[in-house]
Amino acid sequence: MPEFHRKIERSAIGFVLAIVVVSSIGGFIEIAPLFTIDETVEAAPDMRVYTPLEVAGRNIYLREGCYACHSQMIRTLRDEVERYGPYSLAVESKYDHPMLWGSKRTGPDLARIGGKYSDAWHVAHLFNPRDVVPESVMPKYGWLQRNTVRTDDLGEHLAAMRAVGVPYTDEMIANAGNDAFGQASPDSSFAAGVSERYGEATQVRMFDGNPEQVTEMDALVAYLQIIGRLTDVAHKQAALAQEGAK
Amino acid sequence: MSLDHETLVAFSKSWGLFYLIALAIGVVIYALWPANLSKFHVAKQSILDEDDKPWT
Amino acid sequence: MVAQLTSGERQLALVVLIALALVGLAMGVVGRADPIGVHGLIVLVLSVGLTFLVLSSLYAPEPSAERLSQYYDDPSKVGIILAIVWGIIGMAMGVWVAALLAWPDLTFDAGWASFGRLRPVHTSGVIFGFGGNALIATSFHVLQRTSRARLAGQFSPWFVLLGYNLFCIIAAAGYFMGVTQSKEYAEPEWYADIWLVIVWVTYFLLYIRTLARRKEPHIYVANWYYMAFILVVAVLHIVNNLAVPVSLGHAKSYSAFSGVQDAMTQWWYGHNAVAFFLTAGFLGMMYYYLPKRAGRPIFSYRLSIISFWGITFMYMWAGSHHLHYTALPEWVQTLGMTFSLVLLVPSWASAGNALATLNGAWHKVRDDATLRFMMAAAVFYGLATFEGSFLAIRQVNSLSHYTDWTVGHVHAGALGWVALITFGSIYSVVPWLWKRERMYSAALVEVHFWLAIAGTVVYVFAMWNSGIIQGLMWRTYNESGTLTYSFIDSVVAMHPYYIARAFGGLLFLLGILVCAYNIWMTIRMAPAVQPTSTADLPEPRQIPVSPAPAE
Numbered sequence: 001m002p003e004f005h006r007k008i009e010r011s012a013i014g015f016v017l018a019i020v021v022v023s024s025i026g027g028f029i030e031i032a033p034l035f036t037i038d039e040t041v042e043a044a045p046d047m048r049v050y051t052p053l054e055v056a057g058r059n060i061y062l063r064e065g066c067y068a069c070h071s072q073m074i075r076t077l078r079d080e081v082e083r084y085g086p087y088s089l090a091v092e093s094k095y096d097h098p099m100l101w102g103s104k105r106t107g108p109d110l111a112r113i114g115g116k117y118s119d120a121w122h123v124a125h126l127f128n129p130r131d132v133v134p135e136s137v138m139p140k141y142g143w144l145q146r147n148t149v150r151t152d153d154l155g156e157h158l159a160a161m162r163a164v165g166v167p168y169t170d171e172m173i174a175n176a177g178n179d180a181f182g183q184a185s186p187d188s189s190f191a192a193g194v195s196e197r198y199g200e201a202t203q204v205r206m207f208d209g210n211p212e213q214v215t216e217m218d219a220l221v222a223y224l225q226i227i228g229r230l231t232d233v234a235h236k237q238a239a240l241a242q243e244g245a246k
Numbered sequence: 247m248s249l250d251h252e253t254l255v256a257f258s259k260s261w262g263l264f265y266l267i268a269l270a271i272g273v274v275i276y277a278l279w280p281a282n283l284s285k286f287h288v289a290k291q292s293i294l295d296e297d298d299k300p301w302t
Numbered sequence: 303m304v305a306q307l308t309s310g311e312r313q314l315a316l317v318v319l320i321a322l323a324l325v326g327l328a329m330g331v332v333g334r335a336d337p338i339g340v341h342g343l344i345v346l347v348l349s350v351g352l353t354f355l356v357l358s359s360l361y362a363p364e365p366s367a368e369r370l371s372q373y374y375d376d377p378s379k380v381g382i383i384l385a386i387v388w389g390i391i392g393m394a395m396g397v398w399v400a401a402l403l404a405w406p407d408l409t410f411d412a413g414w415a416s417f418g419r420l421r422p423v424h425t426s427g428v429i430f431g432f433g434g435n436a437l438i439a440t441s442f443h444v445l446q447r448t449s450r451a452r453l454a455g456q457f458s459p460w461f462v463l464l465g466y467n468l469f470c471i472i473a474a475a476g477y478f479m480g481v482t483q484s485k486e487y488a489e490p491e492w493y494a495d496i497w498l499v500i501v502w503v504t505y506f507l508l509y510i511r512t513l514a515r516r517k518e519p520h521i522y523v524a525n526w527y528y529m530a531f532i533l534v535v536a537v538l539h540i541v542n543n544l545a546v547p548v549s550l551g552h553a554k555s556y557s558a559f560s561g562v563q564d565a566m567t568q569w570w571y572g573h574n575a576v577a578f579f580l581t582a583g584f585l586g587m588m589y590y591y592l593p594k595r596a597g598r599p600i601f602s603y604r605l606s607i608i609s610f611w612g613i614t615f616m617y618m619w620a621g622s623h624h625l626h627y628t629a630l631p632e633w634v635q636t637l638g639m640t641f642s643l644v645l646l647v648p649s650w651a652s653a654g655n656a657l658a659t660l661n662g663a664w665h666k667v668r669d670d671a672t673l674r675f676m677m678a679a680a681v682f683y684g685l686a687t688f689e690g691s692f693l694a695i696r697q698v699n700s701l702s703h704y705t706d707w708t709v710g711h712v713h714a715g716a717l718g719w720v721a722l723i724t725f726g727s728i729y730s731v732v733p734w735l736w737k738r739e740r741m742y743s744a745a746l747v748e749v750h751f752w753l754a755i756a757g758t759v760v761y762v763f764a765m766w767n768s769g770i771i772q773g774l775m776w777r778t779y780n781e782s783g784t785l786t787y788s789f790i791d792s793v794v795a796m797h798p799y800y801i802a803r804a805f806g807g808l809l810f811l812l813g814i815l816v817c818a819y820n821i822w823m824t825i826r827m828a829p830a831v832q833p834t835s836t837a838d839l840p841e842p843r844q845i846p847v848s849p850a851p852a853e
Binding site: 035041064065066068069075076077080082088090095096098099101103106108137140141142153156157160161163164165 | 413482483546559776785
């Protein structure tokens with residue numbers, strides 16, 4: 001053993017290989033089971049994919065760095081479940097490339113924010129958080145209402161997501177731009193296609209209350225309103241557990 | 247790949263740990279091997295001279 | 303500096319720069335409707351600028367063969383200066399974002415100036431800009447001295463240093479435009495990531511080629527740490543950044559992993575970035591500059607070997623402690639926690655080794671603020687690793703996770719360990735590189751030391767308080783069994799601590815400004831007139847007839 005070590009240490013290349021091998025084995029052994037983790041993720045047959053408008057909104061969420069202050073991961077602790085809702089299941093972020101579990105709560109967790117507040121509340125809050133919550137330290141996001149959301153390339157976005165494993169159909173990809181417009185324009189002829197492709201429960205409405213254009217605000221609010229609602233498996237499980245307790 | 251999750255987990259927990267212990271023992275033996283002591287002594291002194299030029 | 307390159311190296315530089323300019327042009331054209339186009343423009347402008355610099359001396363006479371009997375320190379000099387510049391930018395951003403948490407309207411009504419975009423400029427600016435440049439600069443310096451060999455070639459050190467800084471510029475400019483993968487500490491997008499891989503492979507090859515030329519039979523332990531830093535960071539970077547870009551004309555990409563798999567990969571990366579970027583590399587600095595400055599050999603070379611392998615091996619397992627009580631399988635959480643606890647052993651072995659080296663030289667620590675920087679760094683390293691193991695315990699983590707305690711812990715490590723060991727090394731290496739007898743002002747080093755210590759202590763105490771209060775408020779129940787505090791109550795309670803934290807950060811920022819002034823004045827000082835050291839001046843630029851000015 002000492003002879004062996006002296007040898008590898010004297011030849012730089014051997015030494016380097018030793019470091020590579022030794023440290024990567026540890027890392028590999030720990031993460032290796034995670035490449036088969038999908039076997040352990042709960043089943044959620046009712047789970048749908050994000051609509052193109054929600055994808056655009058999610059990308060705005062990333063762009064503005066919301067994940068730095070808001071987690072999307074409710075831990076299995078009593079106070080968290082009571083404060084935020086049923087704890088997060090692995091399956092709920094199955095289509096999240098990347099995941100947004102977060103590491104810090106300067107603001108509250110958002111894993112169950114969808115449907116908790118009205119669209120108008122979100123719009124007012126994003127425009128100036130302190131109009132709604134006077135003590136808030138969240139930044140203002142005034143430009144979201146001024147910027148039109150880019151929809152012409154959403155088909156390419158969906159195609160890239162399909163390449164990493166999100167089951168978008170050819171039809172969804174072909175109609176991505178129209179669907180994004182339609183979801184925020186309930187009176188337009190494109191609205192029907194959204195419900196057809198993404199399900200009747202999909203929220204088709206004027207999220208920012210402005211009929212003139214589909215803004216970044218529309219997209220972000222559409223995303224915020226779907227967080228935690230792609231599947232209701234977490235709620236079902238919580239209800240089952242409660243019944244079991246009785 | 248026919249490895250299922252359970253197999254991988256079992257492998258990680260058992261062989262991974264064995265690997266660690268074997269490695270740790272190897273490193274400690276190397277570090278404490280008496281014959282290596284003089285070499286280590288030379289090595290730690292080697293940086294302290296004032297010679298600031300490449301050797302040829 | 304270009305004149306120091308051989309004509310072959312100048313031509314190679316020209317080819318690489320022109321190729322890079324073309325890549326920039328292509329990015330600008332293909333991505334004109336996207337932020338990637340702006341990045342292309344930045345690449346184009348920088349590479350054309352450097353092209354002109356190379357062209358200006360393309361036909362200068364060949365450098366003298368004399369250079370081969372000296373170490374090649376020009377890249378280290380530039381690297382130290384870049385580290386300080388990035389440090390000032392990164393820390394100033396840190397003070398700004400800290401202030402935004404206390405006074406959220408202290409900004410402009412524009413996307414680039416909002417908290418979420420400035421924060422990664424702060425984190426990347428200090429970790430990659432300040433820390434990374436300091437690591438590259440000192441690694442070149444240490445590698446040559448411990449190998450007794452000159453760097454292998456003069457082109458690749460520049461390619462590594464400047465290429466790395468191009469990556470940093472692309473990263474920071476991207477954050478302002480909202481270009482981010484949203485993976486913490488791995489925010490830059492796919493094309494910046496690919497570029498970094500190229501730079502990093504060159505760095506690795508340069509290191510190996512220089513080591514292969516070494517005249518010392520044994521590879522000094524500092525190099526082991528630098529080498530582990532280079533290699534493991536490469537592995538981590540490649541795996542965590544696997545992604546599919548929307549198109550060649552889009553900055554945006556989608557991570558290859560999703561959900562729980564992505565979370566695990568990200569924190570395997572995140573934690574090991576702490577281990578191999580923020581620990582291993584800086585331990586390399588410590589194992590060289592601390593004994594050198596103290597004039598005493600490292601206390602136990604054996605211990606340094608054992609702790610090296612301990613750190614290399616065990617850190618890899620600890621990442622999952624970032625995901626306690628989440629949807630991650632419980633056995634992975636337990637494994638992460640166990641290894642985080644065991645990790646304390648090699649960590650304390652390193653810290654103890656450093657402090658024991660100083661045992662018997664305490665009078666030097668008292669008199670020399672540079673050495674004291676390094677001693678304080680070792681103490682903070684011991685504290686931060688203890689705190690890290692403590693926070694990795696599941697039950698403690700249930701309180702501390704998601705709170706400011708984590709932020710305080712990170713800064714105990716980043717300010718107390720990483721920055722202090724870097725400043726200590728910089729103060730040791732600047733007079734050495736520029737052939738000055740000493741720093742311009744020992745008093746200013748002293749001032750910097752106390753500003754840095756005060757800043758760190760204020761910062762860390764503020765975050766300990768706010769983190770623990772936050773964690774407790776979130777889980778406090780009243781008699782009727784319901785939660786006592788709303789979330790916003792905890793936000794209000796943080797206000798005084800956020801002010802204190804911004805103040806602590808400001809002190810630290812003032813410290814690096816003092817440091818920058820001191821370095822600047824040191825460079826402007828007359829060179830030391832020691833007959834021994836004139837032989838290995840890297841660039842014999844001074845005209846032989848004119849004597850050195852008296853003042």
